[in-house]
Amino acid sequence: MELACSRRVLRKRRPLTISRGTSSETENLFVEVRHGSTVGLGEMAPIGYGQAQTAAGAEAELVALAGALAGLEPFSLYAVEQAALAAGVCSAARAALNMACWDWVGRRVGQPVWRLIGVSGRTAPTSVTVGINPPDRVRELVCELFAEVGPGVSLKLKLGSPEGVEADKASFEAARESLPPGATIRVDANGGWSDSDAPAMLRWLAERGCDYAEQPVAFDDAGALECLRERPLPVYLDESVKDSSDVPKVAPFCDGVNIKLMKCGGISEALRIVHTARAHRLRTMIGCFSESSLSIAAAAQLSELIDAIDLDSHLNLVDDPFCGLEMANGCLVCSAGPGLGVLPR
Template identity: 45%
Template sequence: MRARLRRFSLTKAVPLTISRGTSRGVERVLVEIEHDGTTGQGESGGFDTGHRRFSTDEVAAELDALLPRLERPDGLGRPHDPSERQALQPLLAGLSPPARCAIDLALHDWWGRRLGQPLWRLWGLNRQACAPTSVTLGLGTVEQVRARLVSWQEQLDARPRRVKLKLGSPDGADHDRALVQAVAAALAGFPGAELQVDANGGWDLPTAQSLIPWLAQQGVVLVEQPLPALKDPEADAAAFAALDLHCPIPLVADESCWDLQDLLRLAPHVDGVNIKLLKTGGLSEAWLMAQTARRLGLDLMLGCYSDSSLLNGAAAQLLPLVRWPDLDSHLNLVDDPFSGPERDGDLLTPSTRPGLGQPAVETAAADGAPDGPYPPGPPPC
C-alpha cells in the first residue's frame, strides 16, 4: 500500500461571514491511498467551531507522521490492506477528527472503486430519496443579503427551495431581525420555499429565548446552533435543555455534535443534528450516527465547511438519509479541482461513479514533482 499527501487551495467566489468571522478561502490536504492498481482519495483541512480549532498545518503534520506507517508491514510482518478497515483502526484511533477524515474517506473511496460501485449502492440506499440542498446567505447588510439571494437564483438557474440565513450578528438582535424580515419578504415570491436560520452559537440564552418564538412567527422552519458550543458536555446539554422549552420550531445541533456520543447526549433536547465529515472523522462515524439518529427519531442535516466537490461528494453518499441537506460550499468556489456530486438546480444526488464518485486526480508520475495545487477541473457550477 502506498500513501501520498498533497495540499491545494480553495477560493470562495463570495466570502462568507458568520458570527465568528469571515472566510475567503482555505488550504486543504488530499490523501491518496494506492493498492493493487486502485487509488482512493480523501480530503481534509483545518476548521474552527469556536470551542475546538484545528489548523491545516496541524492536520498535515498528523498525516505526515501516519502515512509511512500505512506503507510499512504491520506488527506481524504483513502488508496493510485498505480493504481491511477494521485492522487499520488502531492506527487511526489517536488522530484528530479532520486527520482521521482524510484517511477514512480515502479507504472508503478505494473500497468503492475496487468493487466498481458507489458507496450509496453498497449501503443499499435509494438515490431517488434525496431532498434539495439549502443555499447559504452570510451575514451582511440587508442589501448584501438580498443581492446574494439573487445571485444564488441566477447560479442555480432556479428558485432555491431552501435558504439558510446566518444570524448572530455582532450588530445585535435588531440586525438579525431586519435580515430575517428582508429574506422572508423576498422568499414570499418563491412558493414553498423554506427559510432556515443558523446562529453559529452567536446568541446567549435570553436572546435565543426571545428571538426563536419571533422567528417561528416569521415562517422560519428551523434554528441551528443558537447557543455557543461548550467544552463541558453536561453544561452544553443543559443549555440545549433550557432552550428546548422555548423552541416552537425544530432545534438542530451543529458545533455541539461531533460524534455518536454527542448525538446520544443531545438527543433528548434537540430535533436534529448536523453531520459534517470533518467533525465526525469521516464516513465511518457519520454512517453510524445517521443510522442511530433515524432509530431515535432525530432528523438529519448534512453540512459542510469550505469543502470542495470531493468532500461534499463523499458526504452526498448519505443524502438519501437526510431531511435537511446543506452541501453548497463547492458551489461557491472559483478553483474547485473536483467535479461531483451531480446537481439539477438545487437538488444534489450522489454520483453513480464508483467510490466517492470523483474521478481520480492526475498526479505527477515523475519522482520529485512539485506538490503544488492540482490543475483546475471543470468550471464551478
Template identity: 40%
Template sequence: MTDPADSTDPGGATGTTSLTTEFERVELPLKTPFTISRGTQHTADNVVVRIEDGEHVGVGAAAPSRHYGETAATVEAVLPDLLAAVEAVGDPLALDAVDARLDRVVERNPAAKAAVRIACCDLAAKRLDVPLYRLLGLDGSRTVTSSFTVGIDDPERMAEKTRDAVDAGYSVLKTKLGTDDDEARLAAVREAAPDARLRVDANEAWTPREAVRNCAWLAEYDVEFCEQPVPADHPEGLRYVYERSAVPIAADESCVTLADVPRIADACDIANVKLMKCGGPRQAVELFHAARAHGLETMLGCMIETNAAIAASVHLAPLLDYADLDGSLLLDSDPYDGVPMPGGDIDLSTVDRPGTGARRS
C-alpha cells in the same frame, strides 16, 4: 483474540496489496468573503489525500476548522502517521482494520482522519466498481435537497445573494445570523425569496433568552428550523431554548462525536453531523443511526470543502432528513468535480462513476 487493527484480510476475499499514499495542501479562494457570527473567511485551506493501489486512486480531503482545534498545519503533521497506518494494513477493503489502526495511531484530529477514510472508501468502492452509497448498502432512490447558504452581510447584499441563489435554482436556503440586527437581515432574505424553504444558523451567537425571543420572530418568517442558537459549552442553555422555542432546534457545534448524541437527545430536534467533526463517512453513519435511535431527525453539513471531500458526503443522502452540502459552491474554483447537485437536488440514481465520484476538474 485477534486485534482488528492487525488484521489485513478479515473477509478472506482480498488480502494485502502494495499501497502508495501522498497528500498536498491546497489554498482555495472563495467567490466572495463568507461571514458567520465568529468571523469572515476569504480562503479555505484543504489538504487532499490520495491512496493508490497501482490500478485505482482513492481521493479524499480534510477541511480543518480552528474552532475544533485543527488547522491545515496540524493535518499535515499527522497525515504521515495516518497514511503509514493505511499502508501497513495494506487492504483498502479492510475498512474496520483501517479505522482501528487510525484511532490507535492518532487519538483525535477528525478532519485529518476524515480525509484518509474518504480516500479509503473511494478506493474500496472503485476496486468493487460501485458507487460509495452501494458500498455502504444505502438506497440510492432516497433523495434530499441541499440548502444553499447566505452568509452574513448588510441586508441589501444578503437579499442580492438570495436572489442569485434562487435564480440558480436553489429552493432551500440557510441564512447565517448572529449580528446586532438579525431580523432586518432575515426580512431581506425572506422578501427576496418568498417561496423558499428557509433555515437559520446562529453559530452559537445568542444567549438562551435571546434565542427564545429570536425564535419567536423566526417563526413569523416561516423558518424551518434554527441551528445552534447558543454556545456548545452551555448544554443547559440548548435545552432551555429547545423547551421554549417556536421553531425546531438543530444541534451542530453541540454534536461532534457519537458520544454527543445521547447528551443532546433531549435538547434539540435535529442532529447535524459533519465528516470533518466525526472523522469519516462510516463514522457519520454511526451517528445517524444513534440519532434515529434517540428520536432525532438527521442532517449532514459540511465545512468549506473541495469536492474531494463533499462528494463522499453526498453519498450519505439516503440517511438524511436535511442536507447542507454547499461548501464547494462557495469556492471561486474547485480542483475537483463531484456528484452533480443541480439546485441542490441530490439524485444518486444518476451517479455513473464508482467511488465517491470526485475527480480532477
C-alpha cells in the same frame, strides 16, 4: 496501503461571514490512498473553532500514521479508522483518510459508494447559504444565489450578528422578502445567541415561517442548552455534536443533529451518528465546512438517510478542483460511477 498528501488553497467566490468571523479562502489537504493499482481520494477541510484543525497539522499527523497503515489494505475500513484514532489523528484528517478508503473500495469493486452503503444515491434538495450581511446586501445575495442555482433549493441564512438580535431580525426580513415563490428559509446562529435571547428569537422566527434553526447557543456552554428544552421551532445542533457519542447527551435539547464528515471523522462514523440519532428519535442533517466537490460528494453518498441537506460549499468556489458532482432541480446528483464518483479536473 500507501498515503500521499498535498495542500491546496481554495478561494471563495463570495466571502462568508458567520458569528465567529469571515472567511474568504481556506487551505485544504487532499489525500491519496494507494493499494495495488487502485487509488482512492479524500479531502480535509480546516475547522476553526474549539481545538482548531489545519491542513498542515493534518498532513503531519497522517504522515506520522503512514507506517502503521503499511500492513493494512483500504478494505479494512474499521482497522484503518481505529489505527487513526489510536494515534490521536484529528477528526478532519481521519475524515480525509476514511473517505479515501471508501473511494478506493468503490473503485476497486467498480461500484459507487452509495450502493455499497445500501442506499439509492437519491438526494433531497440542498440549501444555499447567505452569510451575515447588512439587509441590502442580503437582498442582493439572495437574488444572485437563486438566479445561479435555479429553483428547488432552500435558503440558509446565517445569524448571530455581533450587532445583536435586532440586526438578525432585519437580515431575516430582508431575506424572506427576497425569496422566490415557493422557496423556504432556515437559519443558523452558529452559537451566536445568549441563552436569554435564544428562546425569544426562536419564537419570533417560528411566527415568520422559518423552517428550523441551527445551533442557537454556544456549543461549549453545556448550561446554555437548557433554554432549548421547550422549543417553538425545530432545532438542529451542529457544533455541539462531533460524533455518535454526543448524540445521547444533546437529545433532550434538540430535534435533530447536523452531521459533518470533518467533525466526526468520515463516512463510517457519519453512519453511526445516523443510527444513533434514529434510536433517539432525532432527525438528521448533513452539512459541510469549506469543501470542494470531493468531500461534498462523499457526504452526498449518505443523502437518502438524511432529513435535511446543506451541501453547498463547492458552489461558492472560484476553482473547484474536482468535477463529476452534478445538480438538478436543487438536488445534488450522485454519480453512478465507481467510488465517490468525482475526478480531478
